[in-house]
Amino acid sequence: MLELRNIGFEVEDSKEILHDVNLTIDDRFVAITGPNGGGKSTLAKIIAGINTPTSGQILLDGEDITGLSVSERAKKGISYAFQQPVRFKGLRVRDLMALASGKKSSLAEDCEILSEVGLCARDYMDRELNDSLSGGEMKRIEIAMVLARGTKLSIFDEPEAGIDLWSFQNLIRVFEKMYEQTKGNILIISHQERILNIADKIVYVKNGTVEKYGTREEILPMLLSSADAGPQTCSVLTDKMAK
Numbered sequence: 469m470l471e472l473r474n475i476g477f478e479v480e481d482s483k484e485i486l487h488d489v490n491l492t493i494d495d496r497f498v499a500i501t502g503p504n505g506g507g508k509s510t511l512a513k514i515i516a517g518i519n520t521p522t523s524g525q526i527l528l529d530g531e532d533i534t535g536l537s538v539s540e541r542a543k544k545g546i547s548y549a550f551q552q553p554v555r556f557k558g559l560r561v562r563d564l565m566a567l568a569s570g571k572k573s574s575l576a577e578d579c580e581i582l583s584e585v586g587l588c589a590r591d592y593m594d595r596e597l598n599d600s601l602s603g604g605e606m607k608r609i610e611i612a613m614v615l616a617r618g619t620k621l622s623i624f625d626e627p628e629a630g631i632d633l634w635s636f637q638n639l640i641r642v643f644e645k646m647y648e649q650t651k652g653n654i655l656i657i658s659h660q661e662r663i664l665n666i667a668d669k670i671v672y673v674k675n676g677t678v679e680k681y682g683t684r685e686e687i688l689p690m691l692l693s694s695a696d697a698g699p700q701t702c703s704v705l706t707d708k709m710a711k
């Protein structure tokens with residue numbers, strides 16, 4: 469269980485990016501959504517330890533992890549997939565998978581995980597993580613890495629971004645399967661109605677704080693209603709129309 473208590477985040481020129489964020493994440497699959505620039509990615513980075521909050525506390529299973537670094541949090545079971553994946557020159561896909569899982573996995577295991585995300589493992593295992601991989605391929609490799617880790621809390625920041633060439637259906641299938649199999653909590657930032665549809669709870673972040681938090685049944689109809697028209701509603705509806 470993850471608890472955020474009164475989280476605030478300010479940058480140098482005292483610009484307040486997050487304020488009064490209170491949130492308890494105890495469900496298997498929680499989606500964060502909301503308009504662009506609302507603070508979703510910042511919040512995910514605060515949970516992963518990439519950003520340190522300027523106020524408030526973060527607790528993982530009751531333990532205060534506010535002061536812990538990214539790697540210390542990773543050891544405690546928090547893994548994070550960037551909205552913009554990082555490229556590591558000189559490192560091959562198979563090295564990254566081994567790093568992620570913390571063991572030297574068999575080719576068969578790696579193959580299975582990579583095929584989950586729609587990549588044929590044989591073609592990809594020895595590819596270097598450099599600019600020869602497309603944004604969509606990097607994104608899928610990163611999702612595979614989080615799958616390989618199978619941690620307590622897995623955070624995905626807009627996994628749908630940049631995977632236009634990959635069937636959207638496959639991505640949904642990966643997350644549906646993850647939902648069935650995970651023993652931990654999944655936190656996913658997304659604008660896609662199909663993803664929001666498999667979430668137990670939905671967090672709506674706007675203007676740097678949690679504006680609404682509730683079950684999918686409570687939050688989704690509100691997001692889809694024209695009464696709350698805005699960028700978020702548009703992106704959810706665009707997804708609907710694209711299907």
Ligand SMILES: Nc1ncnc2c1ncn2[C@@H]1O[C@H](COP(=O)(O)OP(=O)(O)O)[C@@H](O)[C@H]1O
Pocket residue numbers: 479483485502503504505506507508509510511
């Ligand atoms: N380190 C930073 N310095 C200044 N502004 C930032 C920094 N990080 C994020 N922001 C700003 O904070 C706001 C929230 O950003 P972000 O968390 O990326 O939103 P979202 O993911 O919801 O689109 C944006 O206006 C962004 O430009």
Ligand SMILES: [Mg+2]
Pocket residue numbers: 508509510551625
């Ligand atoms: Mg973002």
